[in-house]
Amino acid sequence: MVEERRWIAPADFAEVLALCQFLPGPNVGNVSVVLGRRWFGALGSVVAFAGLMALPLVWVFALALLYADFAVYPAVRAVVTGVGIAGGGLFIGTAFKLARPLLQKPWGLALAVSCFGVIAIGRVSLFVVLPMAALLGWFGARRNLI
Amino acid sequence: MLQLAFYFALLSLVSVGGIPSVMPEMQRLVVDVEGWMTAAEYTQLFAIAQAAPGPNVLVTALIGWKIAGFAGGLVALGAFCGPAGALAYSIGGLWDRMRDAPWRKVFQRALVPISAGFIVSGGFVLATPQGLIWQSALIAGASAAVLVATKVNPLWILASGGVLGYFLF
Secondary structure (H helix, E strand, C coil): CCCCCCCCCHHHHHHHHHHHHHCECCHHHHHHHHHHHHHHHHHHHHHHHHHHHHHHHHHHHHHHHHHHHHCCCHHHHHHHHHHHHHHHHHHHHHHHHHHHHHHHCHHHHHHHHHHHHHHHHCCCCHHHHHHHHHHHHHHHHHCCCC | CHHHHHHHHHHHHCCECCHHHHHHHHHHHHHHHCCCCCHHHHHHHHHHHHHCCCCHHHHHHHHHHHHHHHHHHHHHHHHHHHHHHHHHHHHHHHHHHCCCCHHHHHHHHHHHHHHHHHHHHHHHHHHCECECCHHHHHHHHHHHHHHHHCCCCHHHHHHHHHHHHHHHC
């Protein structure tokens, strides 16, 4: 959209993406909703979202059906489990990249580590953790600790 | 199916940082609370969504599909995207107007450590379907390290994880 069709300026696109990364929900899904609205209103949002998801949805279901047929073989399960674990590792790597600026901000680092401890190790519900973490984060950011 | 839609709609509104952030809570509800599938099956569905082309939010459709068939898949995807989409829809204009407001900067800074903590948790939960065993730690640790240290296409990292999984499990 930016490079081929020139429907939107690069800076503007980056701005929309930044918004959607900080809103809850899938990033690309939200981008489609915001841009669809800007150009064509509510209907635009729905069409943009459906257009974005339709083909990948077919792909992912096809792959899942294929896997369902082969899941009886332990070797296939082992490979797919390995892929899933590697995907988990990618999330961990992404989070480390995101957290790199926090190395100079002990308060922010402590908040990130506490979130991990409480959710991943303590298995506390996100619905409990998010409000508390948001309060601490807001407090920390206001005082320039993050 | 109603229960599924309700859970995913709620998760939609707390998915700060996207899909990775809600993976622990989604797994807790689907595996621990409801017993709809095992932790291993959950990680395998996630693997399929990662390997397929398209946004990783499609894992919600696979989880719904596993629980309640194709209709369940569509309901799960819709329930997860709908509330957050409505929020993005209504806030898009406001955000543009507040471009230089100081609270926006504070808000963005506050969310960095929270997202980072949530996303690490998502990775940890997905990478430990059989508990914290050395095979999983090796695959996940190596994948994370390669992602941080190099510019390799993540698909190669996933493929290597599959090869390691074949030999280790």
